[in-house]
Structure formats: C-alpha cells, structure tokens
Amino acid sequence: MEHELQKVSVSLAVNPKLSSWINFAEGKVIVSPGKVEIGQGIVTALAQIAADELDVDISRIEMVRAATPASPNEGVTSGSLSVQHSGRAIRFACAEIRQIFLNAAAERLGVAPDVLTITDGNIAGPGNVSTSYWELAGDISLDRDATAGAQPKSSAQRTLAGHSLQRLDIPDKVFGRPRFIQDSAPPGTLHGRVLRAELALARLIELNEERARKVEGLVAIVHDGNFAGVVCETEAAAEAAVTALRKGAKWSSSAALPDEDGLAEWLKQQPAVSTVIASKNATAPAAVARTIKRQYHRPYIAHGSIAPSCAMAQWDGDIVRVWTHSQGVYNLRSDLALVFKLPRENITVEHMEGAGCYGHNGADDVALDAALLAKATPGRTVRVQWSRADEMSHAPFGAAMAIEIEAGLDSDGEIASWRHTIWSNGHTARPGRAEQPTLLAASELAAPFPRAISLDPPPASGGGSDRNSVPLYDFPAWNIEAHRLTVMPVRTSALRTLGAQGNTFAIESLLDEIAVDRGEDPVAFRLRHLTDPRSRDVIQAAARRANWKPVKQDGVGYGIGFSRYKTTGAYCAAVAEVEVGEGIRVRKLTLAVDVGEAVNPDGVINQIEGGAIQATSWVLKERVRFDRTRITSSSWTEYPILRFSEVPEVEVEVISRPEIDPVGAGEAAHGPVTAAIANAVFDALGVRLRSLPITRDRLIAAMELS
Amino acid sequence: MPNIRFRLNGAETEIDADPDTPLLTVLRSQLGLTGSHFGCGAGECGACMVLVDDHALTSCDAPLWSVANKAVTTIEGLGSEQHPHALQRAFIAEQALQCGYCLSGIMMSAAALLKRNTNPTTAEVKAALDRNLCRCGSHNRMVRAVLRAAAEMRTS
Ligand code: FES
Numbered sequence: 134m135e136h137e138l139q140k141v142s143v144s145l146a147v148n149p150k151l152s153s154w155i156n157f158a159e160g161k162v163i164v165s166p167g168k169v170e171i172g173q174g175i176v177t178a179l180a181q182i183a184a185d186e187l188d189v190d191i192s193r194i195e196m197v198r199a200a201t202p203a204s205p206n207e208g209v210t211s212g213s214l215s216v217q218h219s220g221r222a223i224r225f226a227c228a229e230i231r232q233i234f235l236n237a238a239a240e241r242l243g244v245a246p247d248v249l250t251i252t253d254g255n256i257a258g259p260g261n262v263s264t265s266y267w268e269l270a271g272d273i274s275l276d277r278d279a280t281a282g283a284q285p286k287s288s289a290q291r292t293l294a295g296h297s298l299q300r301l302d303i304p305d306k307v308f309g310r311p312r313f314i315q316d317s318a319p320p321g322t323l324h325g326r327v328l329r330a331e332l333a334l335a336r337l338i339e340l341n342e343e344r345a346r347k348v349e350g351l352v353a354i355v356h357d358g359n360f361a362g363v364v365c366e367t368e369a370a371a372e373a374a375v376t377a378l379r380k381g382a383k384w385s386s387s388a389a390l391p392d393e394d395g396l397a398e399w400l401k402q403q404p405a406v407s408t409v410i411a412s413k414n415a416t417a418p419a420a421v422a423r424t425i426k427r428q429y430h431r432p433y434i435a436h437g438s439i440a441p442s443c444a445m446a447q448w449d450g451d452i453v454r455v456w457t458h459s460q461g462v463y464n465l466r467s468d469l470a471l472v473f474k475l476p477r478e479n480i481t482v483e484h485m486e487g488a489g490c491y492g493h494n495g496a497d498d499v500a501l502d503a504a505l506l507a508k509a510t511p512g513r514t515v516r517v518q519w520s521r522a523d524e525m526s527h528a529p530f531g532a533a534m535a536i537e538i539e540a541g542l543d544s545d546g547e548i549a550s551w552r553h554t555i556w557s558n559g560h561t562a563r564p565g566r567a568e569q570p571t572l573l574a575a576s577e578l579a580a581p582f583p584r585a586i587s588l589d590p591p592p593a594s595g596g597g598s599d600r601n602s603v604p605l606y607d608f609p610a611w612n613i614e615a616h617r618l619t620v621m622p623v624r625t626s627a628l629r630t631l632g633a634q635g636n637t638f639a640i641e642s643l644l645d646e647i648a649v650d651r652g653e654d655p656v657a658f659r660l661r662h663l664t665d666p667r668s669r670d671v672i673q674a675a676a677r678r679a680n681w682k683p684v685k686q687d688g689v690g691y692g693i694g695f696s697r698y699k700t701t702g703a704y705c706a707a708v709a710e711v712e713v714g715e716g717i718r719v720r721k722l723t724l725a726v727d728v729g730e731a732v733n734p735d736g737v738i739n740q741i742e743g744g745a746i747q748a749t750s751w752v753l754k755e756r757v758r759f760d761r762t763r764i765t766s767s768s769w770t771e772y773p774i775l776r777f778s779e780v781p782e783v784e785v786e787v788i789s790r791p792e793i794d795p796v797g798a799g800e801a802a803h804g805p806v807t808a809a810i811a812n813a814v815f816d817a818l819g820v821r822l823r824s825l826p827i828t829r830d831r832l833i834a835a836m837e838l839s
Numbered sequence: 840m841p842n843i844r845f846r847l848n849g850a851e852t853e854i855d856a857d858p859d860t861p862l863l864t865v866l867r868s869q870l871g872l873t874g875s876h877f878g879c880g881a882g883e884c885g886a887c888m889v890l891v892d893d894h895a896l897t898s899c900d901a902p903l904w905s906v907a908n909k910a911v912t913t914i915e916g917l918g919s920e921q922h923p924h925a926l927q928r929a930f931i932a933e934q935a936l937q938c939g940y941c942l943s944g945i946m947m948s949a950a951a952l953l954k955r956n957t958n959p960t961t962a963e964v965k966a967a968l969d970r971n972l973c974r975c976g977s978h979n980r981m982v983r984a985v986l987r988a989a990a991e992m993r994t995s
C-alpha cells in the first residue's frame with residue numbers, strides 16, 4: 134500500500150493519515166498543507182484543488198498555516214514543487230475522502246452510492262433524501278491511512294482547477310490588514326535585535342555593555358561567543374540599545390574574501406569536489422574540425438527580500454515555541470533541536486507569512502536569533518527583526534559560478550561534441566538536512582558548531598550547480614562536469630533556480646553564437662536540434678507571438694532563450710527585445726510556458742511575469758559587492774534592483790495541458806530570460822557579454838576590445 | 840516634551856513621544872497601524888510610504904515633528920472593504936501583487952499621483968512609483984491597476 138501511495142504522491146506516502154490533510158468543522162473544510170505561502174499564491178491553488186475534488190464551494194475552504202507537529206511534513210517549500218507535491222496529495226486525499234463519505238451517505242440514506250450527487254457539500258439522492266459532509270463527519274474518522282484507492286476527477290470534471298480564481302490572501306493585503314509575521318507582535322511581546330559585524334566571519338573580541346545598559350526599556354543583553362544581542366520593552370528601545378552596544382564592540386576578522394573583479398578565475402582555483410554529471414558518447418562519432426570554447430560567469434546574487442527577516446520565540450522551561458516565515462517548519466525545528474540539544478518534540482515551529490524570499494534567505498537564521506534571545510527572558514515572547522544591512526550582507530547569497538563550454542564542430546560546422554564544466558560553491562545549505570545545524574548564529578556561539586559549507590542537491594532533485602547543465606538538445610555527445618568548492622568565504626545557499634540560471638545562460642548563449650556563425654536563424658537552429666514536441670511548442674509559440682524576427686532597427690536587438698526547468702519541470706521560451714543607447718534597456722519580453730495543468734492560469738502568468746522581471750533585474754543590475762574583508766553592498770543604494778521605470782513590458786502565453794500533472798512556474802523564466810537578453814544585446818551591437826550583470830560599462834569595455 | 844498633534848486618517852491625533860521618533864515607528868508600535876511596512880528604514884524602498892498632505896512620503900525617515908499639524912493618511916485610511924478606494928478595487932481586479940509586502944507603500948504613492956492627475960500615462964505612473972521597490976516583479980500588474988483606478992475615478 135505504501136508503495137501504491139509512493140506512486141501517486143510522495144507527500145501522501147510520508148504523511149498518509151487523511152486527517153492530517155483534511156478535516157470538517159461547522160460547514161467548513163479545513164485543509165492543512167505542509168507547504169507555505171511565499172507570495173506564489175499556493176494557498177489559493179490548493180484550495181481550488183480541494184474544493185473541486187470534494188464538490189464544495191471554495192468559500193468553505195479554510196487553509197491552515199503549516200506548523201509542527203500537526204501539519205503534514207512536506208519538507209521545504211522550494212524548487213517549484215508546491216502544486217506538484219501538496220496539490221497532488223490533497224487531490225488524492227480529497228478523492229478518497231469523497232468516496233468514504235459517499236459510501237457512508239449511501240448506507241445512511243439506504244441508496245446506492247452511485248446515485249448520490251454532491252453539491253456544495255450536500256449529498257443528495259433520489260426522492261429528496263440528503264445528508265452532508267458535516268452531518269456525517271461525527272461518525273467518520275479520518276484518522277486512517279490513505280490508500281490511494283479513489284481516482285480523482287478527470288480534468289474535464291473539474292470546475293475550479295484550470296480557472297483564474299482571485300487569490301484568497303489578496304484582500305487582507307490590499308486593505309493593509311496584518312497578515313505578515315512582521316506585522317505581528319501580540320501584547321506583551323518584547324523586541325530583540327542582534328549585533329552583527331560589518332566584517333565577514335568576525336570575532337567579537339571585546340564587548341562593553343555600559344552604554345547599552347543605560348537605554349530605557351532594556352530587559353536583557355545576551356552575549357555568547359561572537360553572538361550578541363539585546364532584548365527591550367519596545368522596538369525603538371531595541372534599536373537604541375543595539376546601536377549603543379555596537380559602540381562598545383570590537384571585532385577582528387581573518388576573513389579573506391576573493392577579489393570581486395577576478396571572481397571567475399578565483400572559483401576555478403579553489404579546492405573542490407569534482408563530479409561527472411553526465412556523459413554521452415556518439416554512436417557514430419564525427420571528426421571534430423574546429424572547437425569553440427567560451428567562459429561564462431555570474432556573480433553572487435542577493436535574495437533581497439523587501440522585508441527584513443523576522444521571527445518570534447518564547448521559552449517555557451525547556452519547551453520552545455517559534456514563529457517563522459521559514460520555507461520548512463520541520464527542517465528548522467531539526468536544526469533548533471541540534472543547537473539547543475533538546476528533543477524535537479520540545480520545540481514547536483509555526484509558519485506565518487513573510488514577504489517573498491526567493492529561496493533560502495535569513496528567515497531561518499533569525500528564528501535561531503529569536504530563540505537565543507528569548508531564552509534570556511523566560512515566559513516572554515521575543516520578536517526579532519533584522520536590519521536591511523544584515524539582510525543584504527549576512528543572509529546567504531545565490532552562488533557565483535564560472536562555466537566553460539567547449540563545443541566541437543564537424544567539417545559542416547554541426548555540433549559534434551559538447552563539454553560543459555562548472556565551478557561553483559554548493560547551492561544549498563538549508564537547515565534540517567545535516568548532522569550539524571546550518572543556522573548562522575550556531576557558528577557564532579562560544580561553543581560553536583562548524584560553519585556549514587553549501588552542498589548541491591542530488592541530480593534526482595534537479596541538482597544544484599549542475600541544474601540544467603545537461604543539454605535538452607539532441608547533440609550526439611556530451612560531457613558535463615561540476616567542481617563544487619569546499620571553501621566558502623562568501624556564504625551561499627539556495628536562490629531561485631540554483632545553478633539553472635547560470636547554466637541556461639551559458640548553453641543558450643553558445644548555441645546562439647554557433648547559429649549566428651553558421652548564418653542560421655537562432656530559432657530555426659534550436660528547433661533543428663529538438664525533437665521533444667513540448668519543447669518545440671513553447672519555442673514556436675514565443676517566436677510567433679513576438680513576430681520573430683522583426684526587421685532590424687538601429688540599436689535594437691532580439692534574442693531567444695529556452696529551457697525546461699530542472700529538465701523535468703516547466704517548459705519556457707523567452708524572446709527579448711532590447712534597446713542599447715545611453716544604457717541597456719529591455720523593452721519587451723515575450724514568453725511561452727507549459728506547466729502541464731495550469732491550476733490557476735492567472736497565477737501561472739503572475740509567477741512567470743514576476744520571474745521574468747526579477748531575471749531582468751539580475752541580468753542588468755545585480756552583483757553582490759565586497760572588498761577583502763566585508764560585503765559592501767549592504768543597502769539598496771549599493772545593491773540596486775530594477776525599478777518601475779526600467780521594467781520591460783511582459784507578455785505570457787500559457788500552453789495549457791490539463792491532462793498532464795502540474796509543475797511549478799516560479800523558476801521557469803529566469804534562465805530563458807537571462808539568455809534571451811544576452812542574445813538580444815548581441816543582436817543589437819554584435820558584441821557578446823559572457824559575464825553577468827550586463828552593464829553599460831562592461832559593454833563599452835567589450836566594444837573597445839573587439 | 841510637548842505632545843505632537845496631527846490628523847491621522849481623518850481623526851485628530853495627539854502623540855506623546857520623542858519628536859525625533861520616525862513616523863513609521865509611531866504608526867506601527869504606538870498606534871498599532873501595521874499596514875505601513877518597514878523595509879529598509881533609510882528611505883530607499885518605499886515600503887513605508889504614507890500620504891502627508893496629499894504627498895507620498897517615506898515614513899521611516901520622517902521624524903514625528905515633521906508631520907505636526909498635517910494630515911497623514913495610511914493604507915488603513917485609504918479605504919475599507921465596505922468602502923474601498925478605487926485603487927484597492929483595481930489592485931484586486933488586476934490581482935496586482937505576489938507577496939504584497941511592498942503593496943501598501945505602492946498604493947500610497949499611486950494615491951498621491953491620482954490626487955494630482957487622474958489621467959496619467961503609463962510613463963507617468965511608472966515615474967510616480969519609481970521610488971518604490973518591488974522584489975517579486977509585480978510592477979506591470981501594478982501599473983495596470985493604477986491606470987484602471989484612474990479610469991474609474993474619471994468616469995465616476
Ligand atoms: S522602509 Fe522606508 S523607505 Fe524603506
């Protein structure tokens with residue numbers, strides 16, 4: 134049975150008890166997913182699925198926020214897997230529950246189950262007999278394991294999934310009602326701030342608390358090794374106290390950050406673990422007449438959530454409660470248990486909504502900060518919020534990458550071989566997965582845990598540095614190798630797409646270059662190397678919609694990029710129109726996307742638009758700055774992102790395939806958009822930039838060289 | 840310390856606080872109005888924007904004394920579910936957000952624009968919102984929502 138469950142839904146196999154997902158109460162259906170809302174609209178999509186399968190009005194659905202220990206454990210809300218995992222579990226659980234209730238209703242009403250119909254939870258049969266989920270709920274226990282015995286509705290039978298319902302969380306946000314963890318501070322809550330150095334990997338060699346002690350409203354100062362913080366009655370007092378404490382702090386650091394202008398070379402010289410990711414030999418190898426070798430680079434990129442990370446914690450004896458916007462409540466709990474050497478059962482971790490996080494940012498770190506500070510004030514809830522500067526310099530970054538591709542061309546200039554090599558730090562150090570905690574403060578304590586070096590997820594989960602490094606094209610041979618650094622002076626962890634943005638940028642840039650060298654249209658060239666119909670469809674759809682390829686105008690260029698995210702996820706093709714004059718301006722992005730079933734089509738479009746705009750920001754502007762001792766891009770001035778006046782027009786076409794299981798859309802656009810912009814810049818000026826970000830200064834430098 | 844008086848969302852308000860306290864801190868901590876958000880505390884992101892006498896202003900770096908005797912409007916005062924502002928209706932209609940943390944600041948910037956110009960062009964909307972950052976990439980929907988609200992205000 135477990136095997137059966139495994140086949141229909143991983144999440145259901147791990148959390149088989151039906152009542153852990155669905156319950157009925159007073160005319161409501163309570164749905165408890167293990168995935169969390171991070172601005173991607175997941176709560177609405179999951180409500181749609183449940184309402185559809187159970188035949189109830191969506192207004193009856195009440196979505197519960199994930200919390201240990203009651204919620205199903207679905208790991209982390211990441212990798213664009215929310216609908217895939219949670220959605221599928223809820224769909225199968227609801228189908229089975231529907232069947233259980235139909236059978237019970239049939240018995241009670243004395244009719245056969247197949248003559249019953251369900252309308253908004255009311256179960257009716259011939260001759261006006263009826264009952265409802267709620268009438269029957271008292272007699273039916275859902276504390277039983279799912280069997281996956283009931284078949285969910287077919288796509289044609291669904292009435293809600295596939296439609297653009299309004300998101301359930303939007304009214305609160307539009308009317309400014311408290312919804313974010315940052316807006317929550319129950320009466321009696323104390324406020325904490327953590328003191329962190331500007332220096333990277335700093336040691337706190339002296340802490341004079343005198344000034345801070347004088348701040349009115351100070352409740353406690355916590356100092357444990359290199360970790361220090363304050364707890365105060367009000368937020369303003371906490372700010373004042375931490376400012377005072379900073380004046381009494383002396384730091385030293387032996388950090389040696391790389392030279393930010395020689396980052397690609399630095400990556401290639403570091404100790405690393407090397408892995409062959411994929412290797413394919415040609416059945417009839419062609420002689421290589423010529424090779425073309427190019428190096429690509431992307432810098433460290435900040436998550437840059439608009440909201441600084443925030444958490445609350447409270448101790449009661451050795452029982453800890455934590456409120457967090459972490460993407461994985463169970464994983465955070467595991468790491469907290471390691472740090473405090475407590476059984477996991479002593480800790481409850483409850484999710485509250487935060488702003489978009491785009492991967493592993495400071496959300497988990499601040500939860501440990503709050504728990505460390507709250508330990509000094511037993512019984513009192515302590516709320517901790519990071520500063521903007523800490524958010525931009527102490528949270529993990531998306532890893533910098535150097536990528537080299539060498540293509541062998543035969544005597545006809547066709548691709549005969551393909552070698553793709555990656556140098557990068559690992560792309561994840563999320564909590565809850567290792568023997569040691571990965572939370573920031575854990576490595577700052579007087580009895581420190583080792584600082585976790587990022588790893589790469591296994592290829593079965595889409596890989597990390599190597600994500601999307603295996604070509605989707607029908608090349609005769611290839612060899613893909615990744616070198617994951619074993620040193621990590623700059624802290625890295627999961628940022629949207631992990632390595633896929635870098636790899637897609639590299640592959641699609643080189644393909645474009647080869648096509649242009651051959652005098653072939655880049656779209657036709659790609660299609661010639663693709664047999665997979667869904668891949669071809671998105672490319673053709675994007676090209677058609679963008680009127681590929683419009684006539685050449687001065688200073689304007691068009692480029693295309695394509696990828697299937699993680700090789701198993703969403704298909705996406707993008708056409709960029711850029712204008713290069715005083716600066717580089719992306720005028721328009723036209724995208725086509727195929728996510729299989731689009732549960733909420735407007736939600737999919739919203740995710741793709743957002744991803745496309747964020748990717749444009751990464752490509753044109755973003756680069757974490759540092760000198761040899763510290764991160765220097767610690768404000769929005771030092772780390773600018775795309776503004777309203779710079780945002781391109783974005784058009785999205787969704788190719789809907791309701792019969793195919795849904796995959797996520799949140800990360801599909803980044804790689805294709807990155808490549809499309811780079812290729813469009815070449816089309817406009819005839820110069821290829823292979824280092825991100827693509828800025829005016831770099832363009833001028835490259836033009837002078839060429 | 841003399842108390843500082845101002846009109847907040849239409850009601851006379853008197854605050855006993857250090858006059859240098861940022862307006863945002865007063866709104867959120869003292870008055871419990873958490874719709875205006877903290878993003879950077881340095882006037883760089885716009886998450887904390889409010890209207891002061893019809894001008895959009897970052898409240899994280901505006902000292903309390905600077906709004907003495909002025910009219911302050913926050914997102915909570917823009918409209919309610921029963922009587923929504925045209926912008927609030929339009930943002931719902933366009934589903935113009937992802938996480939929405941930046942939203943209240945953006946709507947207040949837009950509200951200031953619509954007070955002086957009910958027929959803005961796309962470029963004018965973008966210019967008016969240029970001090971506001973949105974990390975989720977919801978910009979285009981937001982611009983559409985502002986244009987929709989403007990159209991509605993012109994016809995009503
Ligand atoms: S919080 Fe005021 S501008 Fe950022």
Ligand code: FES
Nearest residue numbers: 937939973974975
């Ligand atoms: S919607 Fe998330 S920051 Fe704007």
